[in-house]
Amino acid sequence: MSHITIDATDGSGSFTAYLAEPKHKPAGAVVLIQEIFGINDSMRETAAQLADQGFLVLAPDLFWRLEPGVELTDKSEAEFKRALDLMGRFDQDLGIADLRATLAAARTLPGANGRAGTMGYCLGGRLAFMMAIRSDADVNVSYYGVGLDGLLGELGAVKSPLVLHIAGQDAFFPAEGRAKVIEAVAGNALVHAFNYAHADHGFARAGGVHWDALSAVIANGRSAEALATALNSSAP
Secondary structure (H helix, E strand, O other), X not given: OEEEEEEOOOOOOEEEEEEEOOOOOOEEEEEEEOOOOEOOHHHHHHHHHHHHOOOEEEEEXXXXXXXXXXXXXXXXXXXXXXXXXXXXXXXXXXXXHHHHHHHHHHHOOXXXXXXXXXXXXXXXXXXXXXXHHHOOOOOEEEEXXXXXXXXXXXXXXXXXXXXXXXXXXXXXXOHHHHHHHXXXXXXXXXXXXXXXXXXXXXXXXXXXXXXOHHHHHHHHHHHHHHHHHHHOOOOO
């Protein structure tokens, strides 16, 4: 496990991305998109799991313009308030620019096979949806992305597989909005939406307070299959 440095495309500086590598290469690459808690233990554990599945993984520090190296958890009210403040000040368009730069870097990592996708959670789930619309990623996976109903007007721009994991009890994404997303993507051959009826926001967060083992295992299996199909030349 290590870090690489990536130059921002707007000339404002550079940021770091956590790197996890598989045992065997060449391999497809996954840009792992953080929650509002930064690149913390949960994100590093997820990166390690993806690397164990055979992917190169880059997890960029998207809050670097606000505060580099943020590491928070969902275990205290103070941390949660700080995370919400960071999310409120975060520029999503600049975040997409940083993710596009990370995606380009991922394609050219030593041992990369040139294919790269994204997978994100919470804020990262929204950004993964946006990357499906605004980037050339080979696949995108969104876990409980928030406010996705506001992006449906751009759905026609999706040109590669997009997997949506939707929490049926998501306290941060009202049921009406979730229903609009599910209805809008129905029949779209590139978009697969899965609803986990009894799961809350953060159900797949390793060590999180809303961890739901069954929903997480099922969702993670679907994600692994989508990533392997799109990124590996010898998917099982």
